[in-house]
Amino acid sequence: MNDLAILGLLDGQDLHGYELRKRLGELPGMRAAISFGSLYPALARLERDGLVKAVTNRTSPTPPAPMSGSLAGELAAFRAHRRRNSGKESRGSRGKKVYGITEPGRQRLRELLVAPEVVDDREFAVRLAFCHRLSPAERLALFRERREELIRRRDQQRSGRTSQRHLTTYLRSFLERDTEATTADLAWLDRLIAAEQSSATAGESAGESAPSKPGGER
């Protein structure tokens, strides 16, 4: 799941590890940000496999940081950089190691997005965050797979409630709420699928498969 999230974020823009971790934490389904002890080795592995590569720290298309006019700081960093080693390696102007996704990385991202179902709810949330990289058909398949998982779960809850031996009131109440939540999730998913289908049909007649988003990428 971490690989998926890392590649997904880097597909949007180049980032260095420290920043990447913050974004990872903001992603829905990634409640707690992963630790550096996990992130850096993961990045190293991805780089080794050629899925990401370190790039020079040219200003990103959409600079996320305030970049608060610290010209003096930039210059000092530049001097420091030259002091250490002049231009060798792909480290940015501040010693930050900025990563970008490669073409094999993008391919891998799509693979991970369409990979066989997983039961984990958080995994679905992460996939959803990057599913705009999929084709309409693949996206629909992802949604339908999720739908089947939720239906499976709801049925299990229903059958389980009757077969269950002596439940406490607390647990019974919880299970009711749980079923309710699953039902609501299912309704939401159905709306999502319906919207997707109609936009796919619209795209068909228009000759393009663009989601209903103005100013979409590309």
Add this chain to the structure above:
Amino acid sequence: MNDLAILGLLDGQDLHGYELRKRLGELPGMRAAISFGSLYPALARLERDGLVKAVTNRTSPTPPAPMSGSLAGELAAFRAHRRRNSGKESRGSRGKKVYGITEPGRQRLRELLVAPEVVDDREFAVRLAFCHRLSPAERLALFRERREELIRRRDQQRSGRTSQRHLTTYLRSFLERDTEATTADLAWLDRLIAAEQSSATAGESAGESAPSKPGGER
């Protein structure tokens, strides 16, 4: 979390590992049953620490298995048992190792139930399954802690939605549904807390702290 679930289940009745695993899987919040490679070492550790102990396989107060009148089987098992070693060790009539909780184990269970908050949703579900072992005050504290966590989460969702950069429609839609779910969870929890408080008050006036269970003393 596994320790909590194991101790909680054993507090209800004596069980052997194989059966325990099945029950663990049925517990809400324990979507996938843990593996044997995790369970047996855990049980060994708990036994070493004196929190559970192996007991002889006397018939449980509430026999869960069909116990389908296999008298011949029982006898054969008894013979097999005698063949191997006569009465040494606390193994039941079939080689099954049936565990029961000890007094220190019960104490540990209560410790785990009231232990400081965790963000994991599944952990709360497991605690809820066994919270009837807590005093009304402790239970209320558990609920309130959970409530604060949910409120924290909802506020974060609200602030996050505005600060978030370029969200895809998919993610935006998901976040809306997520907030909705959190709100509904919160409402449910509030009902639970209200019910708990009224039953506590009722118990107070009656001189006892009994939950609202029919058949309880006045």
Add this chain to the structure above:
DNA sequence: GTCATCATGTAAGCCGTTACATGATTGC
């Protein structure tokens, strides 16, 4: 007598965490 299931364990390996070590940058 053989196969599925019940039942208990061990070993190797993956993946993630905490703790530690190091150094640059910036504000005061």
Add this chain to the structure above:
DNA sequence: GCAATCATGTAACGGCTTACATGATGAC
């Protein structure tokens, strides 16, 4: 200069999974 924060890593450790090994029981 000093502290806080940014930034990158390594090492030790823990927990869980898969795969493997073993054997009893019960159905046919």
